[in-house]
């Protein structure tokens with residue numbers, strides 16, 4: 006379980022996060038939704054100790070973020086930050102291989118190699134395995150990044166807008182892999198999504214943020230309603246329920 | 256494949272280097288001529304070894320610096336590390352001339368480390384979207400430090416030393432006067448143990464933290480290795496620019512940035528290119544020598560341009 010207590014975050018005089026209290030359960034997929042600038046990436050970065058906490062505490066199971074050794078957390082929790090353009094000059098296999106670093110520290114074992122092949126397989130990257138990242142499309146590169154995060158083999162996986170750049174087939178296949186991971190391998194996935202329909206279809210829990218605050222938290226059924234969407238996003242799409250599934254009109 | 260070719264090339268160049276020079280030396284003479292053996296042992300051998308170590312370690316240092324700064328257009332010799340080393344050795348020569356040589360080296364390395372850290376601090380304040388700015392600032396910074404060195408040397412009446420430190424060449428290398436370079440070789444090999452760490456640092460602070468790496472610690476280890484190698488080179492043979500810039504760029508273009516796989520390539524390529532330059536410098540205006548830096552500048556630029564314009568392989 007990830008427990009976030011009384012977290013504030015300032016950049017200069019601007020309050021980016023405002024008294025965030027949130028519990029994310031172990032297991033399953035939790036989706037973070039909210040308008041641009043709501044503070045989703047900031048919150049994710051704080052959980053993953055990419056930035057130091059200014060106020061409040063965050064714990065991941067028994068580990069206190071910021072106090073526990075960096076490398077211990079790296080084997081418990083992995084993050085894929087929001088995509089950047091700079092592609093390192095590595096092949097897909099090499100990149101995914103770096104996901105194993107927390108375990109082998111520079112001396113990979115056969116087990117590490119096996120885990121890498123496993124990750125390449127799971128994300129359909131075998132045909133590209135020896136291609137360099139700078140020769141791939143944005144979507145293929147994104148998939149390689151997710152595979153690296155997967156290879157890190159952590160109980161908690163944080164993904165910041167991983168569906169950016171992905172076509173519908175790749176998006177669905179990624180969400181299915183994540184659901185499979187959560188269901189069969191007992192992983193906890195926290196994912197920032199912009200497409201509410203994906204959140205509704207795949208998440209067990211949806212957390213809505215706005216202006217640095219948590220404004221709603223619940224199952225897709227509870228959160229994806231016209232009222233809440235209007236409050237969070239200031240726009241009013243129609244919500245349909247078809248065969249027990251919620252879907253919004255775009 | 257590429258590895259075997261490179262190593263064979265280097266071996267060939269090394270043999271060539273032993274038998275090319277002002278004094279005549281033929282392989283067969285070694286069997287009956289005591290003087291020939293002496294020449295090999297005291298001069299040609301040490302010179303060849305010095306060139307190989309210098310070329311290899313400078314190329315590796317260039318790679319490490321480029322990973323730390325996350326910019327392809329910087330190298331220690333022009334971005335302040337080399338000038339810092341010269342400043343350090345100048346200071347000890349003036350103020351503590353009787354200090355043992357190893358301590359002198361320690362101080363030169365420490366000053367080189369300090370000037371490199373300052374460079375990194377300056378670079379971190381530059382906008383990341385302008386890579387050329389970093390290289391420009393590096394050159395200006397190195398230039399200013401170089402001017403300081405020159406000024407102090409002038410004041411202390413030590414200009415003749417400056418020439419030795421600032422313009423690298425290998426003609427002065429003799430047995431007994433290059434052995435410090437073995438320390439540089441050891442440092443270069445030790446830094447290979449951290450190849451994965453440097454590669455991860457090259458992907459940025461976020462990736463490093465996520466993978467549980469102590470980013471600051473790896474940066475400091477990298478800078479330390481760069482500073483020691485640079486200081487030893489500057490004091491023993493003098494500054495040799497561009498090796499740390501051109502060789503890492505050639506290698507990463509051809510083989511990427513997985514340093515565990517590529518650092519050995521970088522070292523061997525650096526050694527081979529500098530050795531080729533040194534041999535050329537010896538024969539082009541025979542019996543005079545052209546400084547290795549000048550030859551390398553031309554040779555390195557040609558190889559690099561050829562790479563830039565050669566059709567791109569999809570690997």
Ligand SMILES: Nc1ncnc2c1ncn2[C@@H]1O[C@H](COP(=O)(O)OP(=O)(O)O)[C@@H](O)[C@H]1O
Nearest residue numbers: 016019021039040041042043044045046047048
């Ligand atoms: N480096 C920065 N300097 C100033 N403001 C920033 C910086 N990074 C983020 N912000 C601000 O913090 C707020 C939250 O950003 P972020 O967490 O990235 O939002 P989200 O991921 O929900 O779109 C935004 O209003 C953004 O403008």
Ligand SMILES: [Mg+2]
Nearest residue numbers: 045046087165
């Ligand atoms: Mg964001």
